[in-house]
Amino acid sequence: MRVLHVVGARPNFMKAAPVWQALGARGVPQFLVHTGQHYDAKMSGVFFSELGLPEPDVNLRVGSGSHAFQTGEIMKRVEPVLEAQTPDLTLVYGDVNSTLAVALAACKLGICIGHVEAGLRSFDRTMPEEVNRVLTDQISDLLFTSAPEAGVNLLREGIPRGKIHFVGNAMIDSLVRLLPVARMRPTAQKMGLVGKAGGTRPYVLVTLHRPSNVDDGLRLERICQVLGMVGQQCRVVFPVHPRTRVRLDGMIEELAAHGILVTDPLGYLDFLCLQERARAVVTDSGGVQEETTYLGVPCFTLRANTERPITVTCGTNKLVGDDVEKLYGLLTSVLASGRQAHEPLLYWDGRAADRIADVVVGFHK
Numbered sequence: 001m002r003v004l005h006v007v008g009a010r011p012n013f014m015k016a017a018p019v020w021q022a023l024g025a026r027g028v029p030q031f032l033v034h035t036g037q038h039y040d041a042k043m044s045g046v047f048f049s050e051l052g053l054p055e056p057d058v059n060l061r062v063g064s065g066s067h068a069f070q071t072g073e074i075m076k077r078v079e080p081v082l083e084a085q086t087p088d089l090t091l092v093y094g095d096v097n098s099t100l101a102v103a104l105a106a107c108k109l110g111i112c113i114g115h116v117e118a119g120l121r122s123f124d125r126t127m128p129e130e131v132n133r134v135l136t137d138q139i140s141d142l143l144f145t146s147a148p149e150a151g152v153n154l155l156r157e158g159i160p161r162g163k164i165h166f167v168g169n170a171m172i173d174s175l176v177r178l179l180p181v182a183r184m185r186p187t188a189q190k191m192g193l194v195g196k197a198g199g200t201r202p203y204v205l206v207t208l209h210r211p212s213n214v215d216d217g218l219r220l221e222r223i224c225q226v227l228g229m230v231g232q233q234c235r236v237v238f239p240v241h242p243r244t245r246v247r248l249d250g251m252i253e254e255l256a257a258h259g260i261l262v263t264d265p266l267g268y269l270d271f272l273c274l275q276e277r278a279r280a281v282v283t284d285s286g287g288v289q290e291e292t293t294y295l296g297v298p299c300f301t302l303r304a305n306t307e308r309p310i311t312v313t314c315g316t317n318k319l320v321g322d323d324v325e326k327l328y329g330l331l332t333s334v335l336a337s338g339r340q341a342h343e344p345l346l347y348w349d350g351r352a353a354d355r356i357a358d359v360v361v362g363f364h365k
C-alpha cells in the first residue's frame with residue numbers, strides 16, 4: 001500500500017499532518033504533493049515546520065488564478081506525478097480547488113481516492129467549496145467523515161454505505177496534539193493583550209476570507225464598522241488573509257484608530273494560542289468554527305449557512321447571516337456573559353487519523 005497525499009491551501013495542512021504521521025507509524029510508504037495553491041510563507045511554509053509535515057516531494061507551484069485556471073492547471077501538472085508514482089491510494093483533504101482537481105485527475109487514471117472530511121454540505125451551490133465537496137465525494141473510494149450528519153448527506157447522494165467511514169475530525173487531532181505547545185507561546189504578551197497583573201485582557205479574534213464577505217466592498221466596510229464599535233469596548237485582533245488584505249487597503253489605519261490590531265496571517269500555534277484565550281471569535285472560516293467548538297469559545301460566523309451544523313447545535317457557533325449589525329449586540333452580550341460548557345463531540349478526540357490509517361492499511365479495491 002503506497003499513499004500519495006495532496007495539500008494545497010492553509011486548511012489542508014492541519015488535516016494532512018496527523019494522517020501523514022499515523023500512516024508513517026504503520027510503515028506505509030508515502031509521497032507528499034503540494035499544489036502551490038497557497039504559497040506565501042505565512043499561508044503555507046510556517047505550517048510545515050509547526051505541524052511536523054516534511055518538505056513536499058513535489059510542489060506543482062500553480063499559484064493564484066480563476067477557479068477554472070487553478071483547477072485545470074493543477075490537473076495538468078499533477079497528472080504526470082500520479083502516472084510516475086502510481087499510488088495505491090491518493091488522499092485529498094477538505095474542499096479547496098486543489099482537493100477536487102487532484103481527485104478528478106486521479107479518478108481518470110483509475111487511481112483510488114480517499115477524501116478526508118467527506119460529506120459536509122452547506123446546500124449552497126454558490127459556494128465554490130460546495131461544488132468541490134459534492135464532486136470529490138462522488139468519485140472517492142474511501143469517504144472519511146467527521147460528524148454523523150456527513151454520513152447521512154452521503155447516503156442521500158447515493159454513496160454506498162460501505163465506502164463511508166465515520167472516523168472523527170482530523171483537524172482536531174492537530175489541535176489536541178499542539179494545544180499544550182501553543183499555550184506556552186508568548187503570543188498574547190507580544191500583542192499587548194496581557195495586563196500589568198499578568199491576566200489576559202479581553203479580546204475578540206477575527207478572521208475573514210470568504211468572497212461573500214470580503215469581495216463585496218460595502219459588506220466588508222459594514223463589518224469593519226461593527227468591529228470598530230466593538231473595538232471601543234475591548235481589543236479586536238484581526239490577522240488578515242491575503243484575499244482580504246487586498247480589499248482592506250486604505251482602511252487599515254482607520255481600523256487601528258478604532259482599537260483593531262491588524263496583523264499578517266498568523267502561524268498555527270500563535271493563532272491557536274489566541275483562539276483559546278479569546279472572549280469570542282468572529283469568522284467565516286470552516287476550520288475555525290470547528291476549533292472554537294472544541295475549545296468552547298463562542299464563535300460568530302458571518303455566513304447565512306454552514307456545512308458544519310454540529311458546531312451550531314452543540315451551542316458554541318452562531319450564524320450571523322446577512323445582518324452584520326446584529327453582530328454588535330451578539331458580541332456585547334457574550335462579552336458580558338462568557339463561555340458555556342458543552343459535551344465533547346464524538347471522535348473529536350485526537351485519534352481520527354489513527355482510525356483513518358487503520359482503514360487505509362486494510363483497504364483493497
Ligand code: UD1
Nearest residue numbers: 009010011037038039040043064065096097128129242243
Ligand atoms: C481558498 C479556498 C477556500 C479556503 C481558503 C483557506 C478555494 C476555491 N478556496 O480560498 O475554500 O477556505 O483557501 O484560506 O479553493 N493569495 C496570496 N498568497 C497566497 C495565497 C493566496 O496572496 O499564498 C491571494 C491571491 O491574491 C489570491 C487570493 O489570495 O488570488 C485568493 O487565493 P485562493 O487560493 O484563490 O482562494 P482563497 O480565498 O485563499
Ligand code: UDP
Nearest residue numbers: 010011014239265266267268271285286287
Ligand atoms: N489559521 C491560522 N492562522 C490564521 C488564521 C487561521 O493558522 O491567521 C488556521 C486555523 O486555526 C485553522 C485553519 O487555519 O486551523 C483554517 O483555515 P482557513 O480559515 O484558511 O480555511 P477554511 O477552514 O475556511 O477552509
